[in-house]
Amino acid sequence: MKIRFLWALGFAVVSAAFAADMLRPPGLRPLEASSHALVGARVVTSPGKELEKGTIILREGRIVAVGAGIDVPKDARMHDMTGTTIYAGFIDAHVSFAKSTRNAPEEGGPPVEEGVLTSGAVAPFLGVNSAAGGPGAKSVVTPERRMTREHAPSQKSLDALRHEGFTAANVVPDTGVIRGVSTFVSLASGDPDVAIIRPDTFQHVSIDAPRSGSDEDEDTKPRAYPASLMGVIAVVRQTFIDARHQAADHAHYAKHAKDRPRPAQDTSLEALLPAAEKKMPVLFEPASVLMVERAAQLAREFDLQPALLACGQEWRRPELARAAKAPFIVPVDFPEVAKLPEDDDWLAVPFETLRAWDHAPSNAALLRREGVEIALTTHGLAKRSSFRTNARLAIARGLSADDALAALTTVPAKLCGVGDQLGTIEVGKLAHLTVVEKGGYFDKDARVREVWIDGRQFQAPIKDDKKDAKDKKDDEYEAKKSEKKVLREKLTAAPAQQDRGPLLSPKSVLIKNATIWTCGPKGLIENASLLITNGKITHVGSFKVELSADTLVIDIPGIHITPGLIDCHSHSMIMGGVNEGTLPSTAMVRVEDVVNSESETIHQQLAGGLTTTNLLHGSANPIGGQNCVIKLRDGAAPEDLKFKGAPGGIKFALGENVKQSGWGDAFKSRFPQSRMGVPAFHTNRFTAAQQYMAEIEKQKRDGGPPVRRDLELETIAEIIRGERLVHCHSYRQDEILAFLRVMEGFKVRVGTLQHILEGYKVADEIAQHGAGASAFSDWWAYKLEVYDAIPHAGSIMRERGVLVSFNSDSSDHARRLNLEAAKAVKYGGTSEEEALKFVTLNPAKQLRIDKSVGSLEVGKDGDFVIWSGHPLSTSSICLQTWIEGKQYFEREAAKRRADSRHTERLALIAKAKKIATGSSTSSPSDDKAKARFFFRTLEERQNHLCVDCCMERSLSWEN
């Protein structure tokens, strides 16, 4: 069987074998010539280098000579190549031969084991006996998958690539998170034994928000871990840790086999080791430019050798792509705009969708401008035959033809580790050539005439000229088509960051004649001034200083100044899921990995005077994920939004959400299902963390087998050591007390109790414990556990000695926290100055950032808001918002910004309407390029947010 197969297909590469093997049995066509002379072509030996009339001699699958006027060996078959251009064979560094491609629902690896709860490489949890994900859940961690063992492409798919001029490709696994290892193949044959040039190219890691099969499933069926983007990142981290741990554990075992238990042997982790030890590059496939940054960060954290698959959204933040310092494989699967039934439908197309459509063809050129090495790929195209057309569009948008050629030859060759064999036309390299007629590959009428792969000729199908002529439409159609093309070649959309960033950045700013609510020891000062220099407050009150010439002076009659408002509970700007709601403890996931700096909500919240916000994981589990405190420095990338020096925290939750009472009938098996189980669960995990800490101590002290680093327990250990603040979503008085007592048992002082609706019933106990209370002003009755919530709660808790803040938990309420504070005056009788502290100084204290924000005091950050009048009055509006002495919001500028965005949108709609092709009658699933037009990118998939709640699954606020 094996031998016959070789005879039939595999002669080219094994041609160096014994002559006897080369004689084929009678009845089969004798082997074709193995020596060829290609004469008279324009030969582009490498990008930018060419021979006007060159000769290339091929023998036994290799290039043996190349140059002008070379003697042709007698035994070589002559090929007159006059009128053609010959390039080194093109390489596609990212090819999937499976039917599913990117953005398709995941199909997944082997089933998750019953009882293991997780499809990632995280050990099963104590005290949990359900199999989340249900029967049939597939593992997303499959580093052991090797495409070299699965390579079996159809002739049709090989033809499609060869017709575009490709001679070699890197075949990739296309499902899961840690997906497996790609293999580099020649496109001459489908037989893996002869096709594979390099068996193992990259380990592939996808960083995308997991999707369940359909939108409906997402709400009604339990899903396996990870179900969120932050969960995906945690899985990647833990798996790399585990791979190294296993190696270290085995190394230890080799020396101490008799003194210790036999270590586990996980073949998955073993397969990841070459990547973890930098012996194999890792190809990251981020679904957002923000995840490009995260991929680079993962590569740094684990010392990996990274390469990236461009997500197509790099235009949003080109600087993050540059900073990744890694080569990119760039698809040309540009979205195509679809015809919409009615004019009004265009107004419903999101602005960002239009922008993404318009920017897409510029992506390759933009990455080059950022100094990034790029390889082009057919990946993502519905039909590979549109590759050349789209590559030409990329060139029209500014990619140089030489760069484009390098992106098909030298760059992918080097990237895939075959630079010594492919990529240029040089003596000794594999005989891979791409032959183009009617000009260069990127010229309008050019056509790939043939490719040579491993010394064999693959000719393009004979073209039926008569049929061509018949297909040609009338002149009017052609003119229209070319007009559309010209229009598409021009970029209309503005750069993504054009209207973001600080509006003013003066060295100093002085506000005069204002009523200043300092929220500090100076209290409320009338007719006062505030001076900020280099971002810090230098004077407040009545003072006389000499002003430097570059001081900006603000003197608007009647204004009030308050510190920038602070929100102690927000889920805005979190990408790819607010909850990792699968496991009951997800202490290993981090909101800091998924901060969405591109959200419009930043601007909207600045417009309400907000300057600092605490981004929290949702409340779907008793132990949620790690939080992230940010400043709303609109326009800054995620890392630059972060509040430097804010201590880490974590979200915990109690009550209805964690016992899944509102989740539907499919959610009845995860522990806990009652309020009895919640403290039991917390006790369990904290006990485990104590034991984990003890193990590490013991290992440090006495040696012994290495301890596996466990990201979940490590985080809980930080809480026990007092290094991480607990922010606990809590409602009923019984659960509040039970929780405080459990925490006291571990000598943990809770940072804040969030929502804390019945906190007023146990205010003394909260005060004694020392937890802060971060409450709603007046929300109640949206579910049973808030039926006793009262708007007096904040004031009562304050009266009994609790540090109280009011939070938004909503992208809407975050726009008016000052008015939420006014409700403490109305219902609870708290004084105005103290009420304002509920949204300034008090949340700053709760987040342990009051050294730099929360009040207007000398030495603190220049974060302040200018109000048209009294900040607690509904008739006042926010005029300006400043952070660190820079103006980020100003009302008139905001109006101009909206006007210019609106104008840009109309221009984009006009352009899209002109270009829109086809009818809207085609069924949506039959045209992938159009589907990509409507595809919402990670940054745009806004979470459905709700007050309380944090329950992303819910479309309304009820849960």
Place this chain on the structure above:
Amino acid sequence: MGKLITFLLLALTTAHADTLLLRGAVVHTVANGTLDTGDVLIRDGRIAAVAERIDEKADRVLELKGLHLYPGLVSPSTDLGLVEIPALRAAVDDKETGEFTPEVESWNAVNPDSELIPVARANGITHFAPTPQGKFITGSSGMMAARGWTIEDMLVRRHTAMHLVWPGHSLKVPGPNAPADAKSLDEQARERKEKVREIERFLADAEAWAKRDAKSPKVPAWEAMQPVLRGEVPLIIHANGQREIRAALTWSEAHPKLRIVLLGGRDAWMHAEELARRKIAVIYTEVYALPSRSTDSYDVQFSAPSILHKAGVTVAISEGLERASSSGQRNLPYIAAQAAAFGLPVDAALASITLIPAQIHGLGDQLGSIEAGKDASLFAATGDILDIRSQVKHLWISGVEQSLESRHTRLAERYRSRPKAK
């Protein structure tokens, strides 16, 4: 508890008083400007006189110096009374199944003992129109007072408006998760037109039924539609998006007899001129909702009532039904306040939660302003009612002073008096 009894006694005694004179308050009449100091005389549950000074002798005189008198706030569309706790299916009665159920009457499901009603009342809300939700023609609402032993006691008038939830015009665009049998855009566009045609057919059938033989069998659904077709009762069309609003406007143009009111109206500002020209009032519910387009100004929905008002549209303000329309009803004046801060004149903002909603429900002659002859539903507050910090001190419905106690004040009082924990 003691306080509760006092209030009940107070309620009983005033109920028997023939006349009550409210003296010396700032009187915001809404209909006829503001009296800096004025008196209001109440007789048999009605306002007998409003003037700077009323010398007529009254059974009882209440000095209100320093306080502000406002007409009771009227909530034009709410879940109040229908939904106690949205997360509990057992406590939700605001939605029916079916697409054409005009015979559904919202007031039949209002719980007079809802804990939510006294909470709303304590912030000045004296009347509300519970609204049936669902698909297409959902039923009618009536106007209810925020007090009463029974629903009949609470009812001011049945059938004050019929509700039509306009079919959504959004298209399910092809995306990575589109099922294989997803419909094409054109097909979906055709379907949305067909839905409008269904509404059209329903109305035509209802109209035909009016001309029936007297002996023909009774059909409650057709019967319920008759006052709407005659233009006696408004048809409140629920629509927020630009496409839905335009489609509703186009459709209704062919039905000049119908009294159309638009509810929701997120993008109504785009059609301000047409709404003004056709005298279509808007119950705007989207002040506190996030802008739907990132090219809109951050304040587009704060400013929308002002844009509509300036164009000449009659604007009422309400909270969106899909939000905290029951438990959050007490914030009604602050939603109007936000619109005022962004350009809606204060008078118009006040009218948008008093007289205009009363007029929309056909009760402009009874509710919504402090005028002689009207129902004596009004309240006295410590200041501007649009300002959160103001406190309601007294509130009367039909001349009877109401308790301002609620579940909230009782719990606050109880736990404020909790002895300090050891």
